[in-house]
Amino acid sequence: MRLALIAHDEQKDTLVEFAREYVDTLAAHDLLATGTTGKRLNEETDLRVERKSSGPLGGDMQIGAEVANGDCHGIVFLRDPLTAQPHEPDISALLRICDVHDVPLATNPASAAYLVEGIERDPPEYHEG
Ligand SMILES: O=C(CO)COP(=O)(O)O
Numbered sequence: 001m002r003l004a005l006i007a008h009d010e011q012k013d014t015l016v017e018f019a020r021e022y023v024d025t026l027a028a029h030d031l032l033a034t035g036t037t038g039k040r041l042n043e044e045t046d047l048r049v050e051r052k053s054s055g056p057l058g059g060d061m062q063i064g065a066e067v068a069n070g071d072c073h074g075i076v077f078l079r080d081p082l083t084a085q086p087h088e089p090d091i092s093a094l095l096r097i098c099d100v101h102d103v104p105l106a107t108n109p110a111s112a113a114y115l116v117e118g119i120e121r122d123p124p125e126y127h128e129g
Pocket of ligand 1: 033034035036037055059060091
């Protein structure tokens with residue numbers, strides 16, 4: 001499966017910690033991330049992550065396009081619920097396209113744990129295209 005990992009700045013430490021905790025499960029998958037998140041993951045974990053553009057520069061939309069194309073099958077997106085983001089429309093679009101295509105999406109660490117553990121135990125069926 002191809003999984004995306006994304007975190008806003010205030011959540012990046014938490015995502016790095018999460019990725020270390022689930023490194024064995026995550027390493028079995030094809031991983032991608034928005035730019036700065038991917039840089040942190042590549043530098044601070046044993047995971048190898050394909051980096052898209054930074055979120056404010058279009059990274060959320062690039063990942064959304066993969067969802068729309070059937071190429072991205074699950075997303076952990078640790079959002080900052082307390083800080084306004086300049087690219088809020090892009091974020092909303094990514095969340096929406098996950099719902100359109102029924103792609104699992106976790107936006108906080110508790111649900112991210114269920115998502116990753118669930119994928120390991122029982123990978124969801126997904127459709128090409
Ligand atoms: O802004 C983001 C997601 O909306 C994350 O982007 P970065 O990983 O480049 O910080």
